[in-house]
Amino acid sequence: MTATQRRNAVAATSNGCPTVADWLTRIEALNDADLTESIRGIWCGRDGRVIVPVDARSNLVVGWYAGCVEFAYLS
Secondary structure, three states: OOOHHHHHHHHHHHOOEEEHHHHHHHHOOOOHHHHHHOOOOOOOOOOEEEEOOOOOEEEEEEEEEOOOEEEEEEE
């Protein structure tokens, strides 16, 4: 997957405002080892925002409100 395809795929995971649990499943379904590793851990809370490293060049940025993922992108 190219870098552009990866960015687009990550952004698409937040389409439809999925629950955090559903969003995590969507990220894992991308079958990208770096992304899957970056989401390991505990994701909880009704509201939040995190920035986690994916690789040496990019971070995964995710924000959710009322249990719904509103945005996800690679920076």
